[in-house]
Amino acid sequence: MSISQNIELARESAIGREGVSDTALSGALKRSEAALDWLRARHADGGLRLLQLPAERADIASVQDAAKRLKAGATDIVFLGTGGSSLGGQTLAQLAGYAVPGVGSLRDGPRIHFMDNLDPASFGALLEKLPLATSRFVAISKSGGTGETLMQTMAALSACKAGGLQSKIGELFLGLSEPVKGGKRNALRDLLEPEGVAFLEHDTGVGGRFSGLTNVGLLPAAILGLDIVALREGAANALAPVLANKPAREVPSALGASLSIALAESKGKTISAVMAYADKLEKFAKWYVQLWAESLGKDGKGTTPIAALGPVDQHSQLQLFIAGPRDKLFTVLTTGVAGKGPKIDAELAKRAHEADFGGKTIGDLVAAQGRATAETLAKNGCPVRTFHLDTIDETSLGELLMHFMLETIIAAHLLGVDAFDQPAVEEGKILAKKYLAG
Numbered sequence: 330m331s332i333s334q335n336i337e338l339a340r341e342s343a344i345g346r347e348g349v350s351d352t353a354l355s356g357a358l359k360r361s362e363a364a365l366d367w368l369r370a371r372h373a374d375g376g377l378r379l380l381q382l383p384a385e386r387a388d389i390a391s392v393q394d395a396a397k398r399l400k401a402g403a404t405d406i407v408f409l410g411t412g413g414s415s416l417g418g419q420t421l422a423q424l425a426g427y428a429v430p431g432v433g434s435l436r437d438g439p440r441i442h443f444m445d446n447l448d449p450a451s452f453g454a455l456l457e458k459l460p461l462a463t464s465r466f467v468a469i470s471k472s473g474g475t476g477e478t479l480m481q482t483m484a485a486l487s488a489c490k491a492g493g494l495q496s497k498i499g500e501l502f503l504g505l506s507e508p509v510k511g512g513k514r515n516a517l518r519d520l521l522e523p524e525g526v527a528f529l530e531h532d533t534g535v536g537g538r539f540s541g542l543t544n545v546g547l548l549p550a551a552i553l554g555l556d557i558v559a560l561r562e563g564a565a566n567a568l569a570p571v572l573a574n575k576p577a578r579e580v581p582s583a584l585g586a587s588l589s590i591a592l593a594e595s596k597g598k599t600i601s602a603v604m605a606y607a608d609k610l611e612k613f614a615k616w617y618v619q620l621w622a623e624s625l626g627k628d629g630k631g632t633t634p635i636a637a638l639g640p641v642d643q644h645s646q647l648q649l650f651i652a653g654p655r656d657k658l659f660t661v662l663t664t665g666v667a668g669k670g671p672k673i674d675a676e677l678a679k680r681a682h683e684a685d686f687g688g689k690t691i692g693d694l695v696a697a698q699g700r701a702t703a704e705t706l707a708k709n710g711c712p713v714r715t716f717h718l719d720t721i722d723e724t725s726l727g728e729l730l731m732h733f734m735l736e737t738i739i740a741a742h743l744l745g746v747d748a749f750d751q752p753a754v755e756e757g758k759i760l761a762k763k764y765l766a767g
């Protein structure tokens with residue numbers, strides 16, 4: 330295991346009445362045994378594809394090949410897709426420097442653009458400024474029918490055609506969507522295949538928000554030079570305790586889910602705030618928000634996820650976190666940054682009235698801040714669980730993603746909701762299409 334979870338600062342015995350009682354936690358852990366049995370059964374019968382992914386290697390070569398083809402001669406690679414068709418990829422890409430606050434644009438290699446939000450100004454500017462002949466477009470949609478992705482793809486196609494690149498569309502574009510089956514139409518395929526665009530197949534058994542470790546997330550990761558097998562190996566580390574038939578309290582994902590739901594049910598902690606102390610985990614927190622929200626928010630149930638980044642959000646949300654309503658469970662993620670980064674000159678530190686900064690590294694301060702935030706929250710009666718990753722690499726990130734996917738599935742069992750659908754978002758989509766047509 331390359332990550333460790335600690336829930337001690339979320340217990341009533343440690344922080345007082347706002348913490349989880351032993352009785353409530355034990356009750357939820359007991360109920361989560363059924364979820365673990367279900368996961369083990371689905372792993373054995375292959376009924377939940379997500380659980381096969383950690384051991385899957387058959388698709389690695391096709392992802393590597395596609396990455397190599399896309400990268401050849403490319404100045405820019407544009408990912409078209411939204412929600413789960415983008416966030417997993419962004420999370421992995423950030424490990425290789427994509428969109429790391431402040432320094433993402435300094436990365437070597439092709440520029441990477443994830444156009445996950447639809448905005449006419451951004452997309453218009455992108456198409457105007459991109460060197461289209463050396464750009465590649467990857468259109469990702471499990472269903473093939475998401476309006477935002479179709480709009481982006483059509484606009485990009487038209488721009489390339491207008492730029493005299495009609496004969497090159499097959500080289501410039503790649504699609505990633507479910508295969509057509511049962512006569513069901515797939516709009517993305519209908520749009521791109523007649524132009525000679527090849528497709529990678531979206532795993533039919535893995536929903537968008539759970540697809541970060543399929544080719545949806547692994548393709549951008551491979552383009553950015555990450556070790557995609559190590560991502561899967563990391564995921565196996567999170568799955569191993571589930572499969573090892575351990576009791577729920579020894580399975581980190583079951584313990585996390587039980588803590589969360591026990592605190593929601595017994596102490597009204599209806600908000601789950603994740604605060605990561607690493608720029609490279611900023612997208613991870615956004616990915617978590619979609620995963621938790623779309624999987625659990627059903628039938629009047631669910632808890633509301635919040636993403637925060639440390640230390641910067643100490644200067645933004647922390648006041649509310651510590652002194653606002655007592656409705657949150659905090660998850661603080663720290664990494665082994667002590668001793669890392671630029672070292673501070675002692676003389677300069679004195680002149681800045683911070684003599685104690687002298688001889689310390691930036692990582693020393695960030696490590697101290699992560700620890701201090703968790704302890705301050707706890708001292709103020711706010712339940713906190715901590716995660717520590719010594720290194721943020723492919724193995725630990727793969728483990729982290731799988732941990733949270735398992736935790737979400739187990740939490741859904743505890744709440745009695747279906748983790749894998751999202752019926753409520755369909756209503757707005759239908760109405761938006763009606764307004765557009767009218």
Ligand SMILES: O=P(O)(O)OC[C@H]1O[C@](O)(CO)[C@@H](O)[C@@H]1O
Nearest residue numbers: 411412413414470471472475537
């Ligand atoms: O991959 P698709 O089918 O384009 O869907 C994109 C996103 O839209 C949703 O279906 C609904 O918002 C998400 O669940 C999904 O990740």
